[in-house]
Amino acid sequence: MSPLDLLAQTLGPAGCVRDDAALAPYAVDWRGVYRGTPAAVLKPADTAQVSAALRACAELGLAVVPAGGRTSLCGAAVPLSQGPASVVLSLERMNRFRSVDPLDNSLVAEAGCTIEAVQNAAAEAGRLFPLHFGAQGSAMVGGALSTNTGGITTIRYGNARDLVLGVEVVLPDGRVLDDLRRVRKDNSGYALKHLFIGAEGTLGVITAASLRLYPQLVKRETALAAVRSPHEALRLFARCQESGAELVAFELIQRNCIEITLQHGTNVREPMPLSTEWYVLIEAASTHAAIPVREALEAALMAGIEAGEAEDVVICESEAQRRNLWDIRETFPEASRLEAPGLPTDTCVPVSAVPVFLERTQALIASLWPEARMVALGHMGDGNIHLSMKAPAGTSHAELKARAPDFEERVSELAVELGGSFSAEHGIGQSKRPSMALLKSPVALDLMRTIKAALDPDGRMNPGKVLPPV
Amino acid sequence: MSPLDLLAQTLGPAGCVRDDAALAPYAVDWRGVYRGTPAAVLKPADTAQVSAALRACAELGLAVVPAGGRTSLCGAAVPLSQGPASVVLSLERMNRFRSVDPLDNSLVAEAGCTIEAVQNAAAEAGRLFPLHFGAQGSAMVGGALSTNTGGITTIRYGNARDLVLGVEVVLPDGRVLDDLRRVRKDNSGYALKHLFIGAEGTLGVITAASLRLYPQLVKRETALAAVRSPHEALRLFARCQESGAELVAFELIQRNCIEITLQHGTNVREPMPLSTEWYVLIEAASTHAAIPVREALEAALMAGIEAGEAEDVVICESEAQRRNLWDIRETFPEASRLEAPGLPTDTCVPVSAVPVFLERTQALIASLWPEARMVALGHMGDGNIHLSMKAPAGTSHAELKARAPDFEERVSELAVELGGSFSAEHGIGQSKRPSMALLKSPVALDLMRTIKAALDPDGRMNPGKVLPPV
Structure with missing residues (x-):
């Protein structure tokens, strides 16, 4: 019997997929950049089967690529294009909720539950699961934790890591x-959960x-403010923070992002006359009707106009108006893909350094290709701006790559120089390994290599991800 | 030259203390339970000296006991009474603030800064460093992080771990x-900081x-409510959480704790006629004057009275009244020591399980020594009740220990059975190693042992702490 026959025997026919057509979706990453065909896709139905599968893979010496919704933007959930045979271990069938406990403000979800399913389960129990990001309908708990996903609401609730009370993990040996x-609260020894969260x-x-x-x-107020510069956005951010309106989002948006979305998006309307170069999408909220959220936000924004921080402000009067603002923000990635080729980034700098970081990046882009431009939007409140270098319309991705082969590494360098990180919320996967090699301290x-060698001595778990080659 | 002469040469006379009188304070733990005399106390002045000291200790094969304010309640910061020679590495001279940055809501403190000094530095910059616990005037940053300290405000701000953006660590080899x-936000590889936080x-x-x-x-409202039972306290907790008043503390206090404090404390007044067996000390706060904290808290408490959850309520009208409530809470540990010998605990259970946990512990105490009693107070909002088994007045600690030799382990077991932890916020040190052996999964x-062996292969860092003997 071949190794794969053994695995098929262990997991049953539904648990071991081997025909080419069924393997195809697992052989390419979310962005279509990375490809690698697994020898099989294992789909265990429960923890015992994951354990059996990993034990079998250990015996057979097979590399294992764990996968959930496979929405990684860094190629973390797809096999390598080269190297020894690997199997994808998909958690998609493990999608049960083991418990939902509103009094303790907790629920236990299996790795294959989508983030949206967790949000819904929480809402049914009268609670909020605050993690919120574009791919939440596909992304699953296991992957979101393994990449320590961020998103829109981290300013208030933190990254995925901050929302984890405990984990169940199957180790490489099963x-x-x-x-x-x-x-x-749990101080009983080393914080093992934090080792697996973010380890991809x-x-x-x-x-x-x-x-x-x-x-x-129970209350949510959403506004868009036109500001002259990221520096003014920063001042307005500080003002809003002190207003008493609890901020759940503070997104910086460059004017060209709105224009791109208006051009390529469907059902998106211009939110206000675009008179300045920068905008901030602000959302404040409260858990109780007695909190004067709207009054506090209004007062802060009016004071911001008087102080010259904001030029114009719209506070939403309807859910439709609010939806339109968020549609602009959330459909931008797709609209941007339609507009022209781009080189995306995911860096983080101290909030106070966002303006100088943007200036330096803009200068870098101008030096690389004067006809290219920066498009920037992202989580200002966390210092995590997702800026891209956008090629001129009509040019190709290959041309862009040729003009700026190390753009991502150079932006990473700028972020690290300012005391920031070259990976804020997307993880490392395959795409950021060069930055790891260049910018992480020896x-x-x-x-990290010591820990990897201690826990996965054969190096079979998601090889070629996170750690750079020695 | 002896090894110690070498260390003295490396660190200078101020950096290497060897005379018996000066060593004495470092040879006994905070509670006076654990004793062990170091061969020397090293007091490096900066990171480079810590590095040099650890390199030297590695070469000399000396065990190292890191120490800060040495307020551990588990004997973590004192050498073992037996075993090979060790030195205490005290960070007390490293007490500088490297930066304070209000716009980024961060500061960088050296390990020897006291928690109170951090609070003060934050306040001077117009910010709050929320960690708050009894020993904060002595406890230092390095120790607070190394034990992942909790305290009064964790319900709102989390444990020490949640307040750490980054760390500087000297490894065992220097x-x-x-x-x-x-x-x-930083997803650049494994979360190394979390490995050192809580590792003692x-x-x-x-x-x-x-x-x-x-x-x-900017606003703080404090109240005491008399409740019939922990179950009623739990209902009141849920009500207060939903009131819109942001809770920063929700402390459960058994009647006898107040009585003990009134008897042995100084300048503590009876806060209300003690008509019931249980009390909750509630503090709600806001960061802005526009938030109606008092109104929200009042409304919740009045509704709690109507629903039969609370029998009586005092909402403080003055800072003096507030101070008195907190004095009762905070002087209890000292008053309790004066009252009679006790066996303290530090467990955590899901909030919803606090009532049954207290019932079971009370039954356990009654079965062990009917004349003994439970005294319980602690962080209800976190499920972290610090209950003690208190001997009858006039009896000795030895008698108590003889009656209930494994009390702490049995309470730990009760907590773990209910889905909780046997160490909530004090860590493991020496005192909880038996519970680690009994209750932590193999x-x-x-x-943990694999990680320890990988990072400290010679086992020289704080030996005999955290991990139980094999």
């Missing part, structure tokens, strides 16, 4: 670490997580 | 890991940390 605690499946496979819930938001890299 | 980032110095020495600041609280223990 042993199960059951650390599915439902309490917020290179140390083990997260099979379930105990997640933290919050009170639901001591940090060595520690 | 290499320096500089991960002092000032951003909230067994993997390396935290020498500085980038800490997260919050907006200052897989978790094995992973």
